[in-house]
Amino acid sequence: MARFEDRLWTALVEQHGALLAEAPAAPLRAPAVRPRRLRRVPALVAGAATILAIVLALVIGLGSNRGASAFAVVTNSDGTVTVTIGELVGVTPADERLQQLGLPVRVVPVTAGCPTVPAQLRQAMLSPEEFRGIYQLAGGEQVASVRIDPSRIPHGDTLILRATERPGGAVALRALVIEGAAPPCLPPSPGE
DSSP: OHHHHHHHHHHHHHHHHHHHHHSOOOOOOOOOOOOOOOSHHHHHHHHHHHHHHHHHHHHHHHHTTTTSOSEEEEEOTTSOEEEEESSGGGHHHHHHHHHHTTOSEEEEEBOTTOOOOGGGSOBOOOOHHHHHHHEEEOOOSSSEEEEEOGGGSOTTEEEEEEEEEOTTSOEEEEEEEEESOOOSOBOOOTTO
16 A cells, blocks of 8 residues: 555655645645534434324224224214214223213113113103204214213203114114113113
């Protein structure tokens, strides 16, 4: 390597000797090499994190319940509440959400072996018009949905939405207004 450097110095002196003679005597140093800052890294990391979050949300949202939500409790601008149950696993979280909202509405699963006896439930004395004013079916074939007007439920009474599984996994909701609190479960009716 020394021979190459010697030849390079000789060629430099021959071509630029006059300029070198006029320059002040200072040691020749290689210019300082500054490391390049990678300004793109934070933007790339943020972009990758965003894409990962979107993919994760889609996988969790679509993969866990076959694309349909197990339940939804939506408060509407007119004071009504829409309860939608797509799968029986949505009964408990829907009921918990109704309790959080402080509404006298409960979603109760119909289960075989339930210790509640229908005679224990005292049905509220409502006219057919009053009963129809409290709730309205809004669902389709695969998803059970009910629109409820909590302001029409008499004080001290509870609207029970009986949740049963139909053939094929669809959920059916039937309404019942009782006096007092709701039981944790209901037995199947004859024929269910």
